[in-house]
Amino acid sequence: MSEAVLKELVASPETPGTKHFPPFKPTDELEAEATRRLAQFPDDHKRSAVLPILHHIQHHHGFISAEAIQWTADRLGIEPIKVAEVVTFYPGFRQSAPGKFHIRVCRTLSCAMGGSYELMDRLCEITGIDRSSLDPHHHPIAVSPCGTWSVEFAECLASCGTAPVCLVNDDFHEGVDADKSRQLLDQYAKA
Amino acid sequence: MSEIQYLEGKQPDPREHRMIFRNVDRVGWNPSIDRYLEDGGYEQLRKAMDMDPQVITDEVKKSGLRGRGGAGFPTGVKWGFIPPKNTKPVYLICNADESEPGTFKDRYILHQDPHQLIEGMVITCLAVGAHVAYIYIREEFPEAAKTLETAIAEAKGKNFVGKGVLGSDFDVEIHVHRGAAAYICGEETGLIESLEGKRPYPRIKPPYFPAALGLYMCPTIVNNVESLCHVKHIIGMGGDEYAKLGTPRNTGTRILCVSGDVKKPGYFEVEVGKVTMRELLYDMCGGPKDGREFKAVIPGGSSAKILRCDETFTLKGQGPDGTDKELSFWDIPMDFDSLAACGSMAGSGGVIVMDDSRKMSWVLNNINQFYAHESCGQCTPCREGSTWMRKITDRIVAGKASPRDIDILESVAHQIDGKTICAFGEACSWPVEAIIAKYRDELVADTKPENAEAALNPEAEAQRRYLQKA
Numbered sequence: 001m002s003e004a005v006l007k008e009l010v011a012s013p014e015t016p017g018t019k020h021f022p023p024f025k026p027t028d029e030l031e032a033e034a035t036r037r038l039a040q041f042p043d044d045h046k047r048s049a050v051l052p053i054l055h056h057i058q059h060h061h062g063f064i065s066a067e068a069i070q071w072t073a074d075r076l077g078i079e080p081i082k083v084a085e086v087v088t089f090y091p092g093f094r095q096s097a098p099g100k101f102h103i104r105v106c107r108t109l110s111c112a113m114g115g116s117y118e119l120m121d122r123l124c125e126i127t128g129i130d131r132s133s134l135d136p137h138h139h140p141i142a143v144s145p146c147g148t149w150s151v152e153f154a155e156c157l158a159s160c161g162t163a164p165v166c167l168v169n170d171d172f173h174e175g176v177d178a179d180k181s182r183q184l185l186d187q188y189a190k191a
Numbered sequence: 192m193s194e195i196q197y198l199e200g201k202q203p204d205p206r207e208h209r210m211i212f213r214n215v216d217r218v219g220w221n222p223s224i225d226r227y228l229e230d231g232g233y234e235q236l237r238k239a240m241d242m243d244p245q246v247i248t249d250e251v252k253k254s255g256l257r258g259r260g261g262a263g264f265p266t267g268v269k270w271g272f273i274p275p276k277n278t279k280p281v282y283l284i285c286n287a288d289e290s291e292p293g294t295f296k297d298r299y300i301l302h303q304d305p306h307q308l309i310e311g312m313v314i315t316c317l318a319v320g321a322h323v324a325y326i327y328i329r330e331e332f333p334e335a336a337k338t339l340e341t342a343i344a345e346a347k348g349k350n351f352v353g354k355g356v357l358g359s360d361f362d363v364e365i366h367v368h369r370g371a372a373a374y375i376c377g378e379e380t381g382l383i384e385s386l387e388g389k390r391p392y393p394r395i396k397p398p399y400f401p402a403a404l405g406l407y408m409c410p411t412i413v414n415n416v417e418s419l420c421h422v423k424h425i426i427g428m429g430g431d432e433y434a435k436l437g438t439p440r441n442t443g444t445r446i447l448c449v450s451g452d453v454k455k456p457g458y459f460e461v462e463v464g465k466v467t468m469r470e471l472l473y474d475m476c477g478g479p480k481d482g483r484e485f486k487a488v489i490p491g492g493s494s495a496k497i498l499r500c501d502e503t504f505t506l507k508g509q510g511p512d513g514t515d516k517e518l519s520f521w522d523i524p525m526d527f528d529s530l531a532a533c534g535s536m537a538g539s540g541g542v543i544v545m546d547d548s549r550k551m552s553w554v555l556n557n558i559n560q561f562y563a564h565e566s567c568g569q570c571t572p573c574r575e576g577s578t579w580m581r582k583i584t585d586r587i588v589a590g591k592a593s594p595r596d597i598d599i600l601e602s603v604a605h606q607i608d609g610k611t612i613c614a615f616g617e618a619c620s621w622p623v624e625a626i627i628a629k630y631r632d633e634l635v636a637d638t639k640p641e642n643a644e645a646a647l648n649p650e651a652e653a654q655r656r657y658l659q660k661a
C-alpha cells in the first residue's frame with residue numbers, strides 16, 4: 001500500500017506545458033551547484049541544501065519529478081521521503097510543468113482591493129485558461145491549452161503599495177490593472 | 192543630507208527622517224560596493240572592529256532598538272540571551288522572508304541597498320560571536336537574491352566578509368538561502384527548520400528559544416532585515432544619540448508601509464511615534480480617494496487587530512498624574528506602545544487602509560483565505576480552525592450564511608488564540624476577533640442574502656464570482 005501512496009505522491013502528470021521543459025537529467029552544472037551549496041552548511045547537516053538544489057532543478061526543468069527527488073536524496077544521502085515531504089509542503093515547488101511563462105498574481109488584501117481578481121479573470125480570458133473547475137483554496141496552477149501560459153494566485157508579494165502586482169517567471173510587475181493584461185502578455189508572447 | 196536627490200515622483204515627504212531608506216530611490220545610486228564606499232560605506236564596520244563585542248551589544252541596548260520584524264522585542268536584550276558558557280558555534284540569521292500582508296520595506300533594502308544590510312550583519316556577527324550567517328530570503332524575490340549574492344562576493348573581494356575581516360583574525364561567511372513561498376517560514380523557528388532542509392514546522396518555545404537552541408540546536412540570533420540595518424547606524428552615532436530619535440521606549444526611525452484606499456500609497460521612514468495616524472493618512476498619503484471616506488485601518492500587517500476610524504480609546508493611567516487619557520483614532524502616534532494601548536500592534540509597519548466602499552465581510556474573507564492557505568498544519572486548532580473561519584466567511588460573502596454563523600466564527604477564533612505552538616494562532620484569530628468586535632452589526636446584516644448580493648465595488652464582485660465557482 002505505502003508503495004502505491006508514495007508513487008502517487010511523487011507522480012508528475014503531463015500538462016500542455018511539459019513540452020517546454022527538458023526532462024530531468026543530472027548535469028555538470030547541477031552537480032556544481034550542489035557542491036557549492038553543500039559547502040555552505042556543516043558536513044553533518046547536508047540536508048540543509050535541499051531547498052537550493054530543488055530550486056536549481058525546478059528552474060531548469062520546470063518542476064520536480066520523481067527522478068529529481070531520487071537524485072537529490074542520493075546526493076544528500078537522505079531518504080527520498082525527506083525530499084518528497086519538502087516538495088509537497090512548499091507552494092514554491094511544483095510537481096508538474098507550468099506554462100512557458102508562469103504568472104503569479106497576488107490575491108491578498110491590498111492587491112484584491114486594487115483589482116487583482118479582475119486581473120486574474122482577464123488573464124485567463126485572454127490565454128484561454130479555465131480556472132472554474134479548480135478548488136479556489138489551494139492555489140492550483142492552471143496551464144493554457146497551448147502550453148505557453150500558466151497562472152496561479154500567490155499570497156502577498158510584499159509590494160502592496162503598488163497593487164495589483166504579479167510575477168511572470170522571475171520578472172516582477174507592479175501596478176498591473178486588468179486593462180494592462182494584454183500589454184503584459186504581449187511582452188512575453190514576442191519573446 | 193541636503194545634497195541627496197531623489198527620483199522624480201519618489202521624493203520623500205518632508206516629515207520623513209530617511210536613515211535606513213536614505214539611498215532608496217536616490218538619484219545616481221546603485222547597489223554596487225563602489226557606490227556604497229564612495230558614500231562612506233563600511234566605516235561603521237571599521238569602527239566596530241575596534242570595539243569589544245560586549246560594548247557593541249551594550250550600545251545596541253542603550254539605543255533602545257526594538258525588532259522591526261513584528262514582535263518589537265529589544266534587539267540588544269535578545270543578543271544577550273546567548274548562554275554565557277556556550278561552547279557551540281553561534282549563528283546569525285537575517286529574516287528576509289517579508290511575507291506579512293501589508294509589509295513592503297525589506298524589499299527595497301534588499302534590491303537597492305544590499306551593502307547596508309551586509310554591514311549591519313557583519314557588525315552583529317562581531318557582537319554575538321557568529322562566524323556563519325544566513326540571509327533567508329523569500330523565493331518571490333529572485334532578483335534580490337542575485338543582488339545579494341553579488342554584493343556578498345564584492346564584500347568578500349574587499350575583505351569586509353570572509354577570512355580575517357579587514358586584517359583581523361575574525362572570520363565571517365554570509366550565505367543567501369531562498370525559501371519556497373511559505374508564509375510560515377517568516378516565523379523564526381519555522382525558518383530555522385526550513386533552513387535545516389525540512390518542512391517549516393515551528394518549534395515550541397520554551398525550550399526552543401533560538402538564542403539558546405536554534406539552528407542545529409546551536410545558539411542562533413534571528414533578526415529582521417530592517418533591524419540589522421539599524422545596527423549599523425547605532426554604531427555610527429552611538430546608542431545614546433540614536434535613542435534621541437523617536438520617543439522614549441520607542442526609539443529610532445521605522446518604515447511605515449501604507450497600502451489600500453489612500454490617494455498616495457507608499458513607504459515612509461519616520462521617527463517612531465513622531466507622526467500620528469492623521470498626519471500619516473491625510474498629510475503624507477493624500478487622504479481618501481475622491482468621494483470616499485476612511486472606514487478602517489489595520490495598522491501593523493494583516494495580523495494586527497483592525498481599528499475603526501471613528502473610535503476613541505481610553506488609555507489607562509497615561510494622562511497627567513496617572514489619570515486616564517482619551518485618545519481618538521486620528522491622534523494615535525505611530526509607535527509600539529500607543530498602538531498596543533489601543534488594542535492593536537505596530538507589528539511589521541504595514542498599514543492597510545479601507546474606505547467606505549469596502550464590506551468588512553469581504554475584507555475578513557480575504558484575510559481568512561490567506562491564513563487558511565498558510566497554516567502549517569501542525570496544531571489542530573490552527574489547521575482546522577483557520578479553514579473553518581475561511582469557510583464561514585466564504586458563506587457570508589456568497590450570501591448563504593445565517594446570523595448564528597457570526598457567533599460560531601467568533602467561538603472558533605477564541606479556540607485558536609493562545610492554544611497553538613506558534614504565534615500564527617494569534618495572527619489568524621485576531622483579525623476575526625477584532626472585525627467581529629467592531630463590525631458585528633455589519634457582519635450580521637451581511638448574512639441576509641440580499642445584503643451580501645449588493646456588492647459595493649467591482650473588486651469584491653470579482654472575488655465573489657470566483658468563490659461561487661467553487
Ligand SMILES: Cc1cc2nc3c(=O)[nH]c(=O)nc-3n(C[C@H](O)[C@H](O)[C@H](O)COP(=O)(O)O)c2cc1C
Binds near residue numbers: 263375
Ligand atoms: C506567523 C509569523 C510570521 C512572521 N513573518 C515574519 C517575516 O516575514 N519577517 C520577519 O522579519 N519576521 C517575521 N516574523 C517574526 C519572527 O518570528 C521574528 O520575531 C523576527 O524575525 C525577529 O526579528 P526582529 O527581532 O529583528 O524583529 C513572523 C512571526 C510570525 C509568528
Ligand code: SF4
Binds near residue numbers: 393569611
Ligand atoms: S499555530 Fe498554526 S502555523 Fe503555528 S505551528 Fe501551529 S499549525 Fe503551524
Ligand code: FES
Binds near residue numbers: 106110112158
Ligand atoms: S497584497 Fe499584494 S503585494 Fe501585498
